[in-house]
Amino acid sequence: MLRQITTCDVPAVQTIEHRSRKAGRTLEYRLQLCGRHRWLARSWPGRREAHEPVGRCGTLLDHRDYDRVVESHANEWLVSLTTQHPSNHHGDVAETLRAAHIFLAKAREYIGPPGYRADITDGIVVALDHAARIAESIADGTAGEAARAQLLAALSVAETIAAAARGA
Template sequence: MPVLRQLTACSAPATQVVEGRSREKGRALQYRVEVCVRHRWLAQHWPGRCTKREPGGRCGTMADHRAYLQVVQSHVDTWILPLTAQDLHDDNVAAALRAAHQWMEDAYGSPATARGDLWYAVAAALGHAAWLAEALAAGLTAREEGERQVLAALSAAELIAGTACGR
């Protein structure tokens, strides 16, 4: 089942589609990203076949069919690492997300001293994703359900971060 992501807060219709496929026999669909003319630069981050289409869908919509760690790595590569300088090491999702959350909290403070409401919201969403990843690592939730919850929290954080960046 694909993970649905929203890379932008843009409500314009998508005019360009990028489809990434596996290199294995059968070339299974890995992801599908749809962007508008203004956000076509985002398509450069996603290797694959790029096609133009009649306006339709919503800009920034992504269906990600990859495995859990690949999707987490994608979040790290596309927005967490550039924003917080935190990377994924040894597939330790919980540690990477906790470090990214801590960086955001240090940068944007507590709710009482928040210097940017949207950036504080990104920090809160990353904190929630980190907490879920820690619960998953501790075995407090079933693997598949826990992974789904982590990816949903990361998707929410990604949309808020995109909004804060003006995408």
């Protein structure tokens, strides 16, 4: 799964790599950031390496399993933007995303979340509705388990729009 946690097009000068503690030490994720966005790495444990400018800031190669990637989206941007987290919904992802969509649509109507560009926030509302719809289809059996990959892709799109909305 490829994620893009900034919309910055500056080359990366730091790479954070996290490997599994199990035998084989497989790569769990690799995150690359530019100098200005290095602070975003604070919440990402792993081995840090500074290097010559390469690739693009914000690119995150995420090899973790479904549950952990959903948890990561919840922790990294969903809860701060919408106040919703699966831990407040008995782990129910569909319920969480629908609540997040409703919260942001209402917040947008009145004031919009502080620090977020209102026009781009409209895009997050649409992307969250789409993600919630996929999660609901998984939950009610309309979509098969394969739709989990589609949900992760939808969450990645929402994540990148959210980064654009807060100017990251």
